[in-house]
Amino acid sequence: MNLYVYIHIPFCYKKCPYCSFISYEKSISTKHLYLKALVKEIESFFLKNNSYKIETIYFGGGTPSLLKPEELVLILNTIKKYHISKACEITIEVNPNNATKNYLQKLKEIGFTRISLGIQSFNNQKLQFLQRLHNAQESFRAIENTIELFDNVSIDLIYGFENFNILQEDLNNAVLFPLKHISAYILSIEKGTLFYKQKVYLQEENVEKQFLYLIKFLKKHNINQYEISNFAKKGFESKHNQAYWQNYDYIGFGLSASSHINSVRYKNTDNLDDYINKVLSDKSPVVYKERLNIDKQIKEAFVIGLRTIKGININNFNQRYNCNIEEIFKKELSKHYELKTLKKVRGSIKIANPKKLLISNYILSDFI
Incomplete structure (x- = not known):
């Protein structure tokens, strides 16, 4: 049976005001304990379930590129002890600040095959509003460094709240590069985020206009929509994301990670200390389990x-x-x-x- 693997790295330099994911600002001591627990959770699962063929591995967060290459190797090698498909798609989300040539070269040597860059925009004013830690120049440099080493490169963009001209600027800049995939997300104001507390609102007519323009523009550049927020050149659709949309079995490791295996849904605790303590005490971090009829x-x-x-x-x-x-x-x-x-x-x-x-x-x- 095929299996699709998600690894959650919950650490960030700073939490973004629109982010609703479970994440924490970086702590070296906590990170060490978390990685120890994460590796143990992975080993525990595959020791009991070693008949799967792993088709994709996806490192998300948080900011997975906060991890050092040797830390990523530790996690990947734990998974690679088991049956990995020869065509396994191995993705990591990378912050533009981390996308140095040296770091990216190490990622390639480790075995990553796909990079997803959290660009969000090429406009400094927009990046400041989103409270991103990188600027427009670093967005360009991150893409340039990545496409030198990787063929399968994706970027994230956020839109829906800005002046229409800024979206046009972002898209014109994106297609300057031979990108294979673009994920474009409407800014979501979700409960619990800073933007929600600040009562940031979107105008629906602006969102619709920008959404339709985005689809039409990218299609002209042979980057076709294959899901509401995802666009790709032919053959470069995210295998990992498609597994979710086709309702295949997937396993999530780490804090707050979700899984769906053999018609059973699982979810890990979203309390960091609880996750670490449970796993290191040989207890399951799962706090929710449902068998789907x-x-x-x-x-x-x-x-x-x-x-x-x-x-x-x-x-x-x-x-x-x-x-x-x-x-x-x-x-x-x-x-x-x-x-x-x-x-x-x-x-x-x-x-x-x-x-x-x-x-x-x-x-x-x-x-x-």
């Missing part, structure tokens, strides 16, 4: 699949879950076909057009 599996797989541009292939879905999806969701599908929010094309159900992707949460809520 077939009805819930079908609903979740359908909703997740509709986030992709390809949508749901009806025959493939019915065979995989031994069901008739058009019968199960007869009422809901009829409603959304009539509203022209969904469409059926060549045996697939998909969101009707790019504009409707912006209200996908509203559409998909009918199927949960």
Whole structure:
């Protein structure tokens, strides 16, 4: 069986005001204990589950590039003791400040095959608003250094709140480079973040205009949308992210990491001390576990699949879950076909057009 692995590194130089992920500012002593626990959690899992073939490994955070090369080697070597696919996609998120030629060269030697750079913007005013630690010049330098060593390079951009001209500037700068993948996220103001406390608001008409422009612009440069927030050149779609959207088995290691294996969902504690203490005391860090019945599996797989541009292939879905999806969701599908929010094309159900992707949460809520 194939397995997709996520490694959570929860440490940051400084928490961004829009970030809702579990992360902590860097502490050397805590980091050492965390890595010790992380390696132990990985070993414990694979000693009991050694029949999987690992297809992807993804280091996210936080800021995984805070780790030294020797720390990353320790984690990777722990996983590599087991069966890794020859074509395994190994990704790490890298902060532009860390993207030096020396560090990137070490990442390549270690075995990373894909780099995701947290650029966010090429505009200094926008970067300051987002309270990023790098500037526009460092954004450019980070990409230049990375594409010298890696073919498969992705960048993150954030948009939706700025002047339209700034988005145009960001996109024009992005396509100066032979990037294979761009993740473009609308700024999300989530509860618990600094921006939420500061009551930062987005104007919906600006978001829609920018979203549609983004899709059209990148398509002209052969960087095509394959999921609501993700764009890639052909053959460079993120294998790891696609595993989530296709509802494949994945395992998350580390603080607050989630897993989905054999129709069971797990979630680790999001308390750092609790995670370290439990794992180092030979206890499970899992604080939530749910076995999904077939009805819930079908609903979740359908909703997740509709986030992709390809949508749901009806025959493939019915065979995989031994069901008739058009019968199960007869009422809901009829409603959304009539509203022209969904469409059926060549045996697939998909969101009707790019504009409707912006209200996908509203559409998909009918199927949960």
